[in-house]
Amino acid sequence: MTFSASRTDQVISVVTAVGRADPQHLADAYRSLCAQVLPDGWVWEWAIQADGTDRGDLPLPSQACTDPRVRPGEQSHGGPAVARTTALARCRGRLVRVLDADDQLPATALADAVTVLSTDPSVGWTASAVLDLAEDGTLTGWHGDPAEGILPRGSTISAWMADPCALRIHPATLTVRRPLLAAVGGWMALPASEDMGLLAGLDSLAHGYFLPRPGLVRRSHPAQMTRAPGFDAQVTALRGLIAERVTAIGELFH
Numbered sequence: 001m002t003f004s005a006s007r008t009d010q011v012i013s014v015v016t017a018v019g020r021a022d023p024q025h026l027a028d029a030y031r032s033l034c035a036q037v038l039p040d041g042w043v044w045e046w047a048i049q050a051d052g053t054d055r056g057d058l059p060l061p062s063q064a065c066t067d068p069r070v071r072p073g074e075q076s077h078g079g080p081a082v083a084r085t086t087a088l089a090r091c092r093g094r095l096v097r098v099l100d101a102d103d104q105l106p107a108t109a110l111a112d113a114v115t116v117l118s119t120d121p122s123v124g125w126t127a128s129a130v131l132d133l134a135e136d137g138t139l140t141g142w143h144g145d146p147a148e149g150i151l152p153r154g155s156t157i158s159a160w161m162a163d164p165c166a167l168r169i170h171p172a173t174l175t176v177r178r179p180l181l182a183a184v185g186g187w188m189a190l191p192a193s194e195d196m197g198l199l200a201g202l203d204s205l206a207h208g209y210f211l212p213r214p215g216l217v218r219r220s221h222p223a224q225m226t227r228a229p230g231f232d233a234q235v236t237a238l239r240g241l242i243a244e245r246v247t248a249i250g251e252l253f254h
Helices: 024-035 082-089 107-118 157-164 178-183 194-205 231-253
Strands: 011-018 043-051 070-075 095-098 123-131 139-141 150-153 175-177 206-217
Touching: 011 024, 011 082, 011 107, 024 043, 043 082, 070 082, 070 231, 082 178, 082 194, 095 107, 095 178, 107 123, 107 175, 107 206, 157 194, 157 231, 175 178, 178 194, 194 231
Parallel strands: 011 043, 011 095, 043 070, 123 206
Antiparallel strands: 095 175, 123 139, 123 175, 150 206
16 A cells, blocks of 8 residues: 555644643643654644533643644543544644643654655554653653564554554554545544554554654653553453454455
8 A cells, every 4th residue: 555645735733632631731742842843844733622621721821822733622522532533624734643632742753753654655654662751750761662664564453462562552652644544534432442443443554664763752640541440441341342443454455
């Protein structure tokens, strides 16, 4: 599978779902976007979807409220998967990057993905290394990152299906070509593991590329969804449905 540019604008759209958000977290996310060093001619836009609240209540810093690159929207409560997919309606970019409301992007995160996806039409999506940000400010990397380069179609999700602990990339680092994102229907409409559902669809249809330079600063804090009671059990219960998606794509399209 090869991809051509379906949109002429050199825009990368960053999509964020916001439920209950810490104002400082959103301010840090915005500052990290403003610090991006993009290739010549490229610009970013930030589509923020307020999930279950009025967009006027979003705790955005004052600079973001007047920044034309920031494109807020709102919806009744539907969860992060629905919020991100709905935000696509306001996006102009031919590349789409997810950013959780409590995370940040290193200065080269968008540029690294743009460079790969602009030069290799066989690659449909990128993932990258991650830095975990502890509450005391300590940054630590992950162990066992894959080598830089192509992630062959089907290899990433098949490893996860065989052993959930074998997944060596984080779906919160994904940058995706918009046509591919549209083809899989956006984020899988699940209450948890919606990003794994997306990765399952992407990896089943197209090659990925792993970027070794960190492309995400992932904040660790008590209010994280992944720390909620019963989260792990919920994820385990949904693995079968995600696996069914992979099998169905394989049978229907290959």
